[in-house]
Amino acid sequence: MRCRDLRAKLGKLPPRVMIVLIILIVIYPIFFVIQTSFKTDEEILSNFWGLPQAPTLTNYADAWVKASIGTYFMNSSIVVVTSTVAIVYVAILAAYALARLKVRHANLIIGVLLFTMFLPGEMNVLPMSIMFSKASLMRRYITLILPYVAWQLPLSTFICYNYLLTLPVDLIEAARIDGRREIGILNRVIIPLASPPIACVTIVMFCILWGEYLWAAITMQGGGPRTLPLGLQKFSAYQRIAWGPYTAAVALVIVPLIALFVAMQNKFVQGLTSGAVKG
């Protein structure tokens, strides 16, 4: 009873109405794009607000084949999946060393990582593009993957580090007494326990890397594995827009991401907040 009382007292301050309004503002554009992607051009004009009367997949076919979104999608998948796997492993290796292996100057290294997070990423791009073109490394998968991995390491390592600090030391000590080597402890003990930060880093990296535009645009000029943002640019705001295929292309990117997030969200939230809560 008292608990309910308390709830009533804490609640309703900004009424539920406000939250529902925010939810509508958040979800409606997404819902609208998905709904429109199933309409023909005529129906978009004649039935702007309603649900599609005769849902069609032609927009998806057009986007996938005519606008070659399929090819861009494959290129992006290869780049994003490879980079994310590499990021997760390198980050957790480093985080384990920093959090639990008594490495010298661990705090200094964490500090440098945090510092680089504040610097605008565009700063890297100028000298990097010069480096890569001097080394004739333009227009390849590796051109995208290596920098993506390196640029995302500070944030990923930081998320893993915060979580590993919360793991009890006893577990590691027990594995050491069993005579496991450190790499074995990492692979068999730490990684299975670290699913929250791994889920968190995976989702964050998918989101950042699917959308990375600038570096891909500079290094993939005139060929190479052109990624999704470059393909989507074709639909950009300045040309006359075919909304059907446009919305289909957008839906193709956001629906899998939302599904991934909803499926992994419990772990994700744990991974994201384990460090944040402590501030």
Added chain:
Amino acid sequence: MRGIESVQRRAGVVFLLPLVVLMLVFVVVPELGTILLSFSEWKGIGAVKGNGLKNFLQLTRDKIFLQALLNTVRVGGVSALVSLVVGLVVAISLQSLGALESVLYRTVIFIPVILPLTIVGLLFAFVFNLETGILNQLLRVLGLGSAARAWLSEPKVAIWSITFVEIWKNTGLPMLMIYASLITIPTSIYEAAHIDGASRLQMIRRISLPLTRPVIRMSLIYLFILGFRTYDLIYIMTKGGPGRLTTTVPVWMVETAYNFNNFGYAASMGVTLAVVILALVGVGGFALRGESYEMS
């Protein structure tokens, strides 16, 4: 004991090696390169010539740069503050809702955070479109057709449209972080305050806010980091137009480098922006400083 520690330490150094090498080659060296370039003149070919502070002096007279800097700070600063306040208010009100309802709302409000910026740009190019955009259509339906406008190409309006998109995208982050911190506050504290006759506003001011201050501070810092990364969004939505009115420092910097081959000058813009961001992060962190309360 010492032996075990040195074995661990050696393993640790090996484990750190991939991170250190990648960071040195792809982050530290390029950053230093940018700093070096910012004090030189280089047109993309030939030798790099040092020219002291010339680039930075030129920046102070570069109208486009000054406008771009103002835009960057406006988009980043305003969106960070609004996102923080809205996120905080939502987090506090979620606390009083049932578990299921709260999970549902949290999940939905967080979704934009996980969408790539380029995609969000395309999404809102659709929302803000003059003829067929949802927003203008909605205004017409509501009989407010006169308020319909070219959200992305009208001077004075375009920059706020972009700021709105940043807020839309980022608000979920402070909301979730603050919420996660709020639920660690023991109910007994609120109960005690309740018995003492505290009002709900007092409870929020005297209990919720002080106890979550470290997280509020951390979210503000994250929001600054997110809000200043404007290149992808602006490039997709407006390409810096109309005119130069939505150009931000990254957009102008990339143009200066790759369209005008003025690499040294572009680098000095990057360095200036970095200094401004670090200063703002410092100010934000300082404004929300204060002792943190340990809870167990």
